[in-house]
Amino acid sequence: MGFTLREHTADVAVEADGPSLGAVFAAVADGLAAAMCDDIPETGERFSLSVRAESREAALFDYLDQLIYERDVRGVLPVAHEATVQQDGDEWVVDASARGVPFADVEARDVKAVTYSEMRLDPTNDGWESYVVFDV
Amino acid sequence: MTTREFGDIELRRVREHVWEIPQEGEMNAPARILASEALLEQIGQDKTLEQLRNATHLPGITKHAICMPDGHQGYGFPVGGVGATDTTDGCISPGAVGYDINCGVRMMTTNLTYEDLQGKEEELVEALFEAIPSGLGGGGVVKGDAETIDDILARGMQWALDEGYATEDDLAHCEDEGFRDDAHPEYVSQKAKDRGRNQIGSLGSGNHFLEVQRVTDIYRDDVAESFGLEADQIVVLIHCGSRGLGHQTCTDYLRRIEKEHNDLLDELPDKELAAAPAGSKLAEEYYGAMCAAINFAWVNRQLIMHRTREVFADVFDRDWRDMEMRLLYDVAHNIAKKEVHDVDGKERELYVHRKGATRAFPAGRPELPPAYADVGQPVIIPGSMGAGSYVLRGGEKSLDLTFGSTAHGAGRLMSRTKAKQEYWGETVQDELREQEKIYVKAQSGATVAEEAPGVYKDVDEVVRVSDELGIGDKVARTFPVCNIKG
Numbered sequence: 235m236g237f238t239l240r241e242h243t244a245d246v247a248v249e250a251d252g253p254s255l256g257a258v259f260a261a262v263a264d265g266l267a268a269a270m271c272d273d274i275p276e277t278g279e280r281f282s283l284s285v286r287a288e289s290r291e292a293a294l295f296d297y298l299d300q301l302i303y304e305r306d307v308r309g310v311l312p313v314a315h316e317a318t319v320q321q322d323g324d325e326w327v328v329d330a331s332a333r334g335v336p337f338a339d340v341e342a343r344d345v346k347a348v349t350y351s352e353m354r355l356d357p358t359n360d361g362w363e364s365y366v367v368f369d370v
Numbered sequence: 371m372t373t374r375e376f377g378d379i380e381l382r383r384v385r386e387h388v389w390e391i392p393q394e395g396e397m398n399a400p401a402r403i404l405a406s407e408a409l410l411e412q413i414g415q416d417k418t419l420e421q422l423r424n425a426t427h428l429p430g431i432t433k434h435a436i437c438m439p440d441g442h443q444g445y446g447f448p449v450g451g452v453g454a455t456d457t458t459d460g461c462i463s464p465g466a467v468g469y470d471i472n473c474g475v476r477m478m479t480t481n482l483t484y485e486d487l488q489g490k491e492e493e494l495v496e497a498l499f500e501a502i503p504s505g506l507g508g509g510g511v512v513k514g515d516a517e518t519i520d521d522i523l524a525r526g527m528q529w530a531l532d533e534g535y536a537t538e539d540d541l542a543h544c545e546d547e548g549f550r551d552d553a554h555p556e557y558v559s560q561k562a563k564d565r566g567r568n569q570i571g572s573l574g575s576g577n578h579f580l581e582v583q584r585v586t587d588i589y590r591d592d593v594a595e596s597f598g599l600e601a602d603q604i605v606v607l608i609h610c611g612s613r614g615l616g617h618q619t620c621t622d623y624l625r626r627i628e629k630e631h632n633d634l635l636d637e638l639p640d641k642e643l644a645a646a647p648a649g650s651k652l653a654e655e656y657y658g659a660m661c662a663a664i665n666f667a668w669v670n671r672q673l674i675m676h677r678t679r680e681v682f683a684d685v686f687d688r689d690w691r692d693m694e695m696r697l698l699y700d701v702a703h704n705i706a707k708k709e710v711h712d713v714d715g716k717e718r719e720l721y722v723h724r725k726g727a728t729r730a731f732p733a734g735r736p737e738l739p740p741a742y743a744d745v746g747q748p749v750i751i752p753g754s755m756g757a758g759s760y761v762l763r764g765g766e767k768s769l770d771l772t773f774g775s776t777a778h779g780a781g782r783l784m785s786r787t788k789a790k791q792e793y794w795g796e797t798v799q800d801e802l803r804e805q806e807k808i809y810v811k812a813q814s815g816a817t818v819a820e821e822a823p824g825v826y827k828d829v830d831e832v833v834r835v836s837d838e839l840g841i842g843d844k845v846a847r848t849f850p851v852c853n854i855k856g
């Protein structure tokens with residue numbers, strides 16, 4: 235379980251896997267943090283977030299978008315992600331948390347947005363795997 | 371007939387520097403790539419051609435989907451892509467504009483020469499880096515409340531003029547005079563406004579930068595004179611966009627299209643090409659929101675230019691007006707605009723999407739400001755921080771070949787992950803300073819590695835193709851002296 239940063243001409247891609255949907259969502263989010271920062275300090279308080287969307291892929295997109303939003307308005311780099319994903323009728327619900335490292339404590343770079351480009355979220359024999367391209 | 375194959379895509383050579391993917395299957399038009407043999411070889415190495423072919427599936431796409439000489443793989447629509455769609459029965463595509471709405475460049479001229487600057491490079495780069503917010507969480511020149519944000523979104527550079535951050539002359543030398551009156555702040559989400567609030571007047575990071583440059587070459591004396599450019603002159607180039615506000619606006623509308631126009635989305639080969647049908651409520655709302663984000667980006671660059679003037683005044687100990695620090699031009703390169711173009715002898719209103727492409731109108735277009743009405747608009751093509759940048763003017767052939775567009779930069783060649791394996795930020799900075807007398811200061815060493823000169827294509831070749839095609843004519847070349855980035 236974990237993530238790998240993959241090559242992309244202009245932007246950055248994250249490939250991740252995990253034993254559950256929640257685990258692979260959190261692993262992609264850890265990859266997003268790694269795309270912004272090479273050395274993550276141990277500082278910061280945890281915060282929670284929740285999103286609801288019409289499909290698994292849309293839930294992943296909205297979760298990552300919400301993390302980028304929280305980063306900008308809280309002034310922190312979200313790291314050490316945890317997430318659970320559950321179906322609720324026709325919708326998918328992500329309940330998640332992250333540790334917010336204050337920008338003052340970290341040397342980080344901007345990632346502008348999550349994209350649907352080449353996005354994959356597929357079941358495997360051991361759980362789930364995903365591929366997400368972020369706009370830098 | 372000369373042909374080239376890249377994977378399952380066959381290109382036919384139309385004439386020198388013009389290649390075509392013929393229309394077939396679900397394509398609504400052919401695709402064209404404007405490139406020399408050398409640039410085509412690089413363009414064919416990633417997914418640029420596949421993305422360009424996908425772009426021809428957009429409803430109402432007119433004549434061709436076009437890739438500029440600096441094109442490379444993006445997401446959905448390729449970077450360096452131009453696509454014009456009909457405003458009545460076509461569509462508007464947030465994916466074909468990109469997340470960073472009105473990412474663009476502006477150049478400010480001065481009456482300083484390189485000799486005036488020599489010996490002060492270090493002081494200047496440190497002062498600029500200190501004064502101009504950059505990087506992640508660096509804040510902005512202005513911290514805006516809700517009213518300020520709405521005012522900026524509605525009025526663009528007119529807000530900056532009223533607040534004392536701009537002059538009348540600045541507005542007269544900006545694309546659209548720094549203000550889109552189609553802007554509708556009410557169509558920009560609260561989330562987007564929240565993200566923009568702390569970032570008004572900030573560079574960000576990635577490939578955004580501020581660079582002090584010296585003019586090294588003049589290619590067309592008469593045009594250079596009209597632009598106020600001469601050899602050895604110091605100029606300032608600023609490259610950034612609409613920050614989190616623009617990124618969030620694009621994201622919001624991609625998701626709304628997914629929910630409200632899924633039928634159209636299902637017909638497109640890539641979800642990132644998400645488009646709203648022309649005439650739909652969503653198309654109108656996106657256009658209003660995008661125009662508001664365009665205004666935000668112009669204010670963003672204006673505030674950075676204002677700070678730059680103040681820094682120069684401190685470092686050179688004289689009023690910035692005495693240094694004749696004037697805006698040459700500000701051009702957008704991620705944008706969609708309603709424009710009227712001649713298509714097969716008929717005038718049609720089109721949404722011209724330019725994603726990583728610069729408007730390059732020749733003399734005579736009504737959109738040009740009086741200063742450039744008879745000469746053609748300035749086009750600013752930044753190179754990497756170790757190579758030259760160029761000033762072009764809109765070429766006579768651009769309206770026929772590219773809906774009045776040309777390249778926007780050198781174009782990336784190497785991924786960011788590979789760049790960090792190949793280069794070390796401090797080494798790049800040291801080499802640039804010792805070998806080229808270029809002073810670089812950045813928030814992050816990794817950014818310097820990711821933006822090392824070797825990760826970009828040859829800007830000279832990009833500009834040569836633009837010039838030979840007649841879509842953007844070479845006017846002047848500049849070389850970096852000081853560079854700051856996030």
